[in-house]
Structures are given as C-alpha cells and as structure tokens.
Amino acid sequence: MSEVVLRPMTMADLPVVHRLERTLFPEDPWSEEMLRGELADQPRTRHYVVAEDSGGEIVGYAGLAAAGGQADVQTIAVRADRRGSGTGAALLTELLDEAVRRNSEAVFLEVRADNDPARRLYERFGFERVGIRRGYYQPSGTDAIVMCRKLRTRPPMGFNRESM
Incomplete structure (x- = not known):
C-alpha cells in the first residue's frame, strides 16, 4: 500500500480537484461551482478531504x-x-470515522451499477445494497445501486415489561 496523507479539502484545492473530477468522471463531472458549494457547507454539514502522495500531489x-x-x-x-x-x-x-464523530446512525451512498471495484470496496466495509435508482447517472442513463451501512442501532425506547 502506498502512503497517502489525508487532510481537509480547501478552496485552494478546487482547481486540482475539479481537473481530477473531469478526468475521472468525464460523462457527469461536478462543476467547480458545485464543489465550491459543498465546501461552503464545511464543516457545518459537510466533510471533504483530499489524499496527497509523498510529493504533496492530490491523488484522491x-x-x-x-x-x-x-x-x-x-x-x-x-x-x-x-x-x-x-x-x-x-x-x-x-468518511466513516467522521460519520461516527457526527453521531450518524447510518451512511448511505450511490454507486454506478457498472463500477464493480467500487461496489466491492463498499461491501468490504460493510455496506449492503438497499435499492436501485434507475437511470440515475446522466447522460448515460446508468443505474445507481443504493447502499447503506448501519453505524449503530438505537437503544430500546419506551416501556419494556421484561425489565420490570
């Protein structure tokens, strides 16, 4: 495994991240404005990170x-x-650690139905398929598989006769 360092994504990272976005997702890349909007909500409701290699280059x-x-x-x-x-x-x-820090009970995601390596990664991390969104990815019309990983379950609530 090659070493990477994770750090918070900043507005200064947007040109490099957007260039990667266009390269990696040529059919449906996010615009730089969309990425900027996501970062504007950080840390209130968003958490974005970049992965840098040993030379400080963003690789993810x-x-x-x-x-x-x-x-x-x-x-x-x-x-x-x-x-x-x-x-x-x-x-x-x-991302999962951050979800736990934010007291999330579950994490959801959509993954392209034709992206087997990503789906296998998510399954390795305990995500399970919970649905499908037909034609979700545009313009290709590729389906999205909706996956979920429970982080914790709610404790029993209300009256419980057995505990009396």
Missing part, C-alpha cells in the same frame, strides 16, 4: 454530507494510477 478526494443522524457519501475519487493502492479505503475510512 472524498466528501460526506451528515445531518440529522444520517450521513451520505457524496463522492470518492482516486486517480486511475493509484487505484488498488489503498487510497480509496483510506478515504472511505475517514
């Missing part, structure tokens, strides 16, 4: 939205030449 990034006990992975992206190096796992670990 990820973002989480979290509010009201639920978290959603907004994006995870790893430069093609760094896939399989553990960078995606490091980014996902950070």
Whole structure:
C-alpha cells in the first residue's frame, strides 16, 4: 500500500480537484461551482478531504454530507494510477470515522451499477445494497445501486415489561 496523507479539502484545492473530477468522471463531472458549494457547507454539514502522495500531489478526494443522524457519501475519487493502492479505503475510512464523530446512525451512498471495484470496496466495509435508482447517472442513463451501512442501532425506547 502506498502512503497517502489525508487532510481537509480547501478552496485552494478546487482547481486540482475539479481537473481530477473531469478526468475521472468525464460523462457527469461536478462543476467547480458545485464543489465550491459543498465546501461552503464545511464543516457545518459537510466533510471533504483530499489524499496527497509523498510529493504533496492530490491523488484522491472524498466528501460526506451528515445531518440529522444520517450521513451520505457524496463522492470518492482516486486517480486511475493509484487505484488498488489503498487510497480509496483510506478515504472511505475517514468518511466513516467522521460519520461516527457526527453521531450518524447510518451512511448511505450511490454507486454506478457498472463500477464493480467500487461496489466491492463498499461491501468490504460493510455496506449492503438497499435499492436501485434507475437511470440515475446522466447522460448515460446508468443505474445507481443504493447502499447503506448501519453505524449503530438505537437503544430500546419506551416501556419494556421484561425489565420490570
């Protein structure tokens, strides 16, 4: 596994991150304005990080939205030449840790139905398929698989006769 350092994403990172976004997701990249909007909500409801290699070059990034006990992975992206190096796992670990810090009960995400490596990563981390969004990714019309990982369950609430 190649070493990466994770740090909070800043507005200064947007040109590099957006260039990666366009390269990695050529059919449906987020605009720089969309990314800027996500960062504007950080840290209130968002948590975005970048992964840097030993030379300080950004090789991946990820973002989480979290509010009201639920978290959603907004994006995870790893430069093609760094896939399989553990960078995606490091980014996902950070997002899950942040969801726990924010007292989320579950984390949801959508993954392209044709992205088997990403789906396997999520399954390795305990995500389970809970639904499908037909034609979610545009303009290709590719389906999204909705996945969820429970982080904690609520304690029993209310009256319990057995405890009396």
